[in-house]
Amino acid sequence: MNDELRELRHHLFHLADYYGIEIEDIPAESGTHMYIRLFNKIFMNPNEQRANYEFGLAHELGHAIYGDPEGEAYYSFSLLLRNEEEKSANANAIRIISNFVYRDTPVEARNWKRFMDGFNLPNSLEDLVKEIIAK
Numbered sequence: 001m002n003d004e005l006r007e008l009r010h011h012l013f014h015l016a017d018y019y020g021i022e023i024e025d026i027p028a029e030s031g032t033h034m035y036i037r038l039f040n041k042i043f044m045n046p047n048e049q050r051a052n053y054e055f056g057l058a059h060e061l062g063h064a065i066y067g068d069p070e071g072e073a074y075y076s077f078s079l080l081l082r083n084e085e086e087k088s089a090n091a092n093a094i095r096i097i098s099n100f101v102y103r104d105t106p107v108e109a110r111n112w113k114r115f116m117d118g119f120n121l122p123n124s125l126e127d128l129v130k131e132i133i134a135k
Helices: 003-018 055-067 083-100 112-118 123-135
Strands: 022-025 035-036 041-044 074-076
Touching: 003 022, 003 055, 003 112, 022 074, 035 055, 055 083, 083 112, 083 123, 112 123
Parallel strands: 022 041
Antiparallel strands: 035 041, 035 074
16 A cells, blocks of 8 residues: 555544544455444445445445435445435545545646546546546
8 A cells, every 4th residue: 555545544544533433344255345324333345346445435434424314224335326325425535535635736736537546436436526626
């Protein structure tokens, strides 16, 4: 893991701690990340390949911190824009990460393509990434 991802991961764990959210890694050959509201706990599968660990964690933090307290009891990680809660979690993950990564970077110097590639994001999130990191 490079230093930038290490710093981001540390920031995400600190954010979880601030909100009292527990994080547990559960390595598995299949399965994905999950947030369980009842326990205020995120389960991370470090073997998940659809996006990197940090984006998956930020996505689950998006559910935990900004999600509807009366919403679903648990959320499985999804990059697909299946419903409003998943769209919101993806948008909030992008915001959480970009606020940290670009904290000292002027808007005009932010590279949406590098962001997409760096976090292994699908093309379906391109417009959302462009919109959020340009603010």
